[in-house]
Amino acid sequence: MPVVTKPDVPAVKDNRERFLERAMSRHHYSGDALIEVLHTAQELYGFLTPALLKTIARKLRLPPSRVLGVATFYHFFSLEPKGEHSMIVCTGTACYVAGAQGLMRVLEHRCAKAGSTSPDGKMSVQAARCIGSCGLAPAVIYDGKILPRLTPDQLNAELDRIGVK
Amino acid sequence: MSVRTLEIDGKAVTGVAGQSIFSVAWDNGIHIPRLCHVGGVSDVGACRLCMVEVEGQRKLVAACMTPVEEGMVIRTNTEQLLAHRRLIVELLFAERNHICAVCVVNGACELQDLAASLGIDHVRLRYRFPTLSVDTSHERFGLDHNRCVLCSRCIRVCDEVEGAHTWDFSGRGVNSLLISDLGEAWGESESCTSCGKCVQVCPTGALFAKGKMVSEMRKDRRFLKYIVTAREKHEWVR
Amino acid sequence: MTFEDLLEQQAKEIARQQGLRERIYCCTAAGCVSSGADAIKKAIDEEIKARGVGAEVECCGTGCMGLCSKGPLVRTQSDGTIYAAVTPEDAGALVAGQGANLLADRKLDPQADFFIKQEKIVLANSGTVDPERLSDYIAAGGYQALARAVMELTPQQVIEEVKRSGLRGRGGAGYSTGLKWELVAKQPVDTKYVVCNADEGDPGAFMDRSILEGDPHRVLEGMAIAGYAVGAQQGYIYVRGEYGLAIQRLQAAIKQAERERLLGSRIFEDNFQFRIDLRIGAGAFVCGEETALIASIEGKRGQPRQRPPYPPESGLWGKPTLLNNVETFGNIAPIVAKGGDWFATIGTPTSKGTKVFALAGKIENTGLIEVPMGTSLRTIVFEIGGGIPEGRAFKAAQTGGPSGGCIPPQFLDIPVDYESLHKIGSIMGSGGLIVMDDTSCMVDVARFFMDFCMDESCGKCIPCRAGTVQMHDILQRITKGEANENDVALLEQLAKLLRETSLCGLGQTAPNPVMSTLNYFSGEYEAHIRDHRCPAGHCVLPAAASSNREVQA
Numbered sequence: 001m002p003v004v005t006k007p008d009v010p011a012v013k014d015n016r017e018r019f020l021e022r023a024m025s026r027h028h029y030s031g032d033a034l035i036e037v038l039h040t041a042q043e044l045y046g047f048l049t050p051a052l053l054k055t056i057a058r059k060l061r062l063p064p065s066r067v068l069g070v071a072t073f074y075h076f077f078s079l080e081p082k083g084e085h086s087m088i089v090c091t092g093t094a095c096y097v098a099g100a101q102g103l104m105r106v107l108e109h110r111c112a113k114a115g116s117t118s119p120d121g122k123m124s125v126q127a128a129r130c131i132g133s134c135g136l137a138p139a140v141i142y143d144g145k146i147l148p149r150l151t152p153d154q155l156n157a158e159l160d161r162i163g164v165k
Numbered sequence: 166m167s168v169r170t171l172e173i174d175g176k177a178v179t180g181v182a183g184q185s186i187f188s189v190a191w192d193n194g195i196h197i198p199r200l201c202h203v204g205g206v207s208d209v210g211a212c213r214l215c216m217v218e219v220e221g222q223r224k225l226v227a228a229c230m231t232p233v234e235e236g237m238v239i240r241t242n243t244e245q246l247l248a249h250r251r252l253i254v255e256l257l258f259a260e261r262n263h264i265c266a267v268c269v270v271n272g273a274c275e276l277q278d279l280a281a282s283l284g285i286d287h288v289r290l291r292y293r294f295p296t297l298s299v300d301t302s303h304e305r306f307g308l309d310h311n312r313c314v315l316c317s318r319c320i321r322v323c324d325e326v327e328g329a330h331t332w333d334f335s336g337r338g339v340n341s342l343l344i345s346d347l348g349e350a351w352g353e354s355e356s357c358t359s360c361g362k363c364v365q366v367c368p369t370g371a372l373f374a375k376g377k378m379v380s381e382m383r384k385d386r387r388f389l390k391y392i393v394t395a396r397e398k399h400e401w402v403r
Numbered sequence: 404m405t406f407e408d409l410l411e412q413q414a415k416e417i418a419r420q421q422g423l424r425e426r427i428y429c430c431t432a433a434g435c436v437s438s439g440a441d442a443i444k445k446a447i448d449e450e451i452k453a454r455g456v457g458a459e460v461e462c463c464g465t466g467c468m469g470l471c472s473k474g475p476l477v478r479t480q481s482d483g484t485i486y487a488a489v490t491p492e493d494a495g496a497l498v499a500g501q502g503a504n505l506l507a508d509r510k511l512d513p514q515a516d517f518f519i520k521q522e523k524i525v526l527a528n529s530g531t532v533d534p535e536r537l538s539d540y541i542a543a544g545g546y547q548a549l550a551r552a553v554m555e556l557t558p559q560q561v562i563e564e565v566k567r568s569g570l571r572g573r574g575g576a577g578y579s580t581g582l583k584w585e586l587v588a589k590q591p592v593d594t595k596y597v598v599c600n601a602d603e604g605d606p607g608a609f610m611d612r613s614i615l616e617g618d619p620h621r622v623l624e625g626m627a628i629a630g631y632a633v634g635a636q637q638g639y640i641y642v643r644g645e646y647g648l649a650i651q652r653l654q655a656a657i658k659q660a661e662r663e664r665l666l667g668s669r670i671f672e673d674n675f676q677f678r679i680d681l682r683i684g685a686g687a688f689v690c691g692e693e694t695a696l697i698a699s700i701e702g703k704r705g706q707p708r709q710r711p712p713y714p715p716e717s718g719l720w721g722k723p724t725l726l727n728n729v730e731t732f733g734n735i736a737p738i739v740a741k742g743g744d745w746f747a748t749i750g751t752p753t754s755k756g757t758k759v760f761a762l763a764g765k766i767e768n769t770g771l772i773e774v775p776m777g778t779s780l781r782t783i784v785f786e787i788g789g790g791i792p793e794g795r796a797f798k799a800a801q802t803g804g805p806s807g808g809c810i811p812p813q814f815l816d817i818p819v820d821y822e823s824l825h826k827i828g829s830i831m832g833s834g835g836l837i838v839m840d841d842t843s844c845m846v847d848v849a850r851f852f853m854d855f856c857m858d859e860s861c862g863k864c865i866p867c868r869a870g871t872v873q874m875h876d877i878l879q880r881i882t883k884g885e886a887n888e889n890d891v892a893l894l895e896q897l898a899k900l901l902r903e904t905s906l907c908g909l910g911q912t913a914p915n916p917v918m919s920t921l922n923y924f925s926g927e928y929e930a931h932i933r934d935h936r937c938p939a940g941h942c943v944l945p946a947a948a949s950s951n952r953e954v955q956a
Binding site: 050053054057063064065066067068069072073 | 324329330331332333334335336337344345346347348355356
């Protein structure tokens with residue numbers, strides 16, 4: 001029988017705790033490994049809650065303010081839950097030259113500002129610093145899939161299709 | 166201790182090996198402006214106000230981070246340096262909401278003194294007027310982010326002298342913010358020992374003692390020298 | 404593994420490959436993957452299985468073949484032809500060996516300028532070896548340079564070889580690699596580190612990513628040679644968190660190399676040991692600055708610190724640390740294998756070797772190229788790059804990302820080397836080269852880069868933290884027609900302040916895009932300010948008459 005993973009049932013939660021513990025023990029609970037541990041924590045939980053940061057601080061024997069300082073310095077880490085879907089607009093120079101700003105304006109108008117999630121939790125909008133697909137500029141990554149050479153009209157159509165108001 | 170002889174602003178001075186330009190200058194009555202340096206804790210070279218010219222060097226150097234060398238010829242007060250310092254202070258005034266007239270340290274604020282000594286009577290830059298909070302949850306002290314210049318003195322004194330590391334910065338760039346513990350209110354902090362060292366080293370009215378009225382608060386930094394001397398030399402001298 | 408084992412493996416793999424009727428290479432670098440390369444590889448694999456020709460035809464993924472805009476690309480080994488815009492439906496023709504006939508319209512001309520004007524050292528294996536198979540790299544002569552270094556040369560001789568090559572750091576600043584190595588080697592300390600800076604962050608640059616994805620072992624080998632030369636036993640690769648595929652391939656490559664004892668202890672039966680670990684970045688451009696990168700590896704906020712001391716004296720955990728960029732390490736194995744003198748024959752007197760560029764923007768052939776140092780910008784843009792699409796006019800080429808400048812048409816014939824680019828207000832940078840046509844507004848370009856620097860400023864020093872915000876504000880007001888001449892004067896003062904007083908390179912170079920556009924395109928600034936007009940037609944400005952009133956904050 002295939003195993004269905006449900007994100008919030010307790011059994012799975014225990015597993016996540018174990019995985020996090022394992023990541024910390026692999027680095028001998030060294031404070032130097034804070035960024036690696038935060039990566040693992042975010043992979044497991046999707047975002048970093050205060051409780052999670054507190055646990056990590058205690059286990060790595062670091063001051064809590066330093067843990068939060070690191071978690072908020074790097075844009076990769078998120079302290080808020082992600083939306084149901086995500087749109088990452090490449091804002092690298094090639095995409096900028098090809099009109100990424102127009103795409104960002106559409107998303108900011110209809111969903112949320114870059115780095116945040118729409119109030120209804122439907123869409124997270126992010127800006128990426130060059131996704132390395134400069135040949136496909138301007139590009140947007142929608143739920144991990146690249147939408148190449150996108151125009152604002154096409155993006156609007158895509159948002160309609162997804163059901164964004 | 167080996168001695169270094171050098172020249173600062175035309176004056177022949179001596180310092181010891183390893184001593185910073187900044188410290189040698191101050192020992193000799195040449196007061197290079199600074200905001201992030203405070204005697205007794207480590208230096209970070211963040212405010213860039215103490216940048217000086219060293220003859221023969223292409224780039225300006227931060228006096229607090231540069232050890233003196235034999236034969237150095239240093240200028241601390243050229244027109245260009247003054248222009249840079251003025252602009253840095255203007256940048257600070259425009260960055261947050263520094264309203265001296267309603268500040269507890271009005272008249273005894275390092276930022277205000279800097280502006281006065283540099284002859285800044287207006288700011289050419291656009292004020293950003295960010296919306297920032299005031300945290301008065303602590304029993305004895307308060308934190309007003311509007312007046313914070315992000316010098317990190319409080320972080321260093323809390324970490325290096327008190328050993329609590331209650332403070333740190335969150336975010337980055339212009340969004341950097343002083344935080345205690347996991348960003349909860351200062352009064353809720355588990356690590357804070359309420360020693361008040363951070364309040365005393367803060368150059369502005371960002372960290373203040375409660376119960377003081379406008380212009381009433383005066384900061385006393387002598388305690389830091391007392392503690393550091395005691396720790397390093399086992400001499401308890403006021 | 405001994406040197407003999409290595410040669411034996413090489414011979415065996417070459418013989419195996421020659422025994423095949425066809426080897427089909429699918430470009431599986433990021434650019435082609437995003438245009439569907441994975442599906443093509445799958446279709447070809449299935450086709451091979453369906454036809455039962457697994458013994459004679461093989462399909463493998465490779466690193467970037469260069470011409471990203473024409474992707475997905477597929478190359479057939481038997482005749483060396485590259486096919487553009489391949490679809491999964493083409494799998495049958497390719498496996499049957501009918502590509503030359505059935506896909507004739509999509510064959511790329513091997514004599515095209517794009518191919519013949521390039522010279523590949525770092526990218527030599529990119530597109531011809533499967534980055535996921537160590538044996539492919541060994542077949543191409545891989546790890547023989549490391550063997551030579553460890554078995555035949557003393558550390559000092561390796562450094563001499565690198566010095567003789569004249570190689571300069573490819574991360575941007577261009578410091579002599581050999582001198583840097585010597586500095587680290589000289590430190591009388593037991594514990595030293597070798598760090599590879601793969602935190603490529605310039606917007607519009609994907610050279611390092613392509614090298615890591617296309618030829619990861621090359622970088623590992625370069626680092627191991629460096630470790631031997633400077634006396635380090637531990638290496639770190641600091642990779643951008645965004646580079647998932649590169650991370651995956653590096654992890655696999657490290658495992659393979661360890662298994663074959665090409666990394667680890669007793670490398671080539673010698674007493675030399677060297678381990679490499681990955682450190683994954685978490686989205687901070689400033690971590691490309693060496694002291695910030697070190698802070699980040701130590702698990703801290705990626706804030707730079709004052710130099711000196713420089714990392715070769717005091718770096719990671721206070722130990723002597725050799726920090727080089729991906730492309731720099733990519734040059735090491737060929738230099739050690741073929742000798743520094745060979746390398747020094749390529750390029751210009753002061754800038755030796757080749758440089759990899761990521762071509763992007765308003766250019767026909769978007770992609771990854773490698774040219775000898777000293778190649779003219781004109782050759783790169785118009786011959787290799789195929790010129791500007793839609794018959795538009797070349798306006799500027801931007802090199803060096805947010806630390807670089809915009810090069811106007813009058814400098815198209817300058818040779819691309821460290822000194823020449825510096826002279827005209829730009830820098831070599833890490834290799835992003837973005838072409839702009841007459842629809843790009845240079846004021847807005849300056850604003851774009853300042854926006855980037857503002858967002859990426861770590862916030863430690865005041866000039867960069869608050870200065871980038873003010874410069875951005877002024878530039879934004881210019882593009883909106885809300886600025887006056889005083890603002891430009893202020894902009895120049897801020898630029899000078901940032902250059903001269905910022906703590907690290909990010910702040911010191913942040914004004915470069917502004918200064919170079921002010922220098923070469925001052926007319927555009929004037930048009931925005933005085934006439935409320937954007938010559939490129941990019942910015943939306945209010946009509947001149949109504950815009951003189953105070954704009955509300």
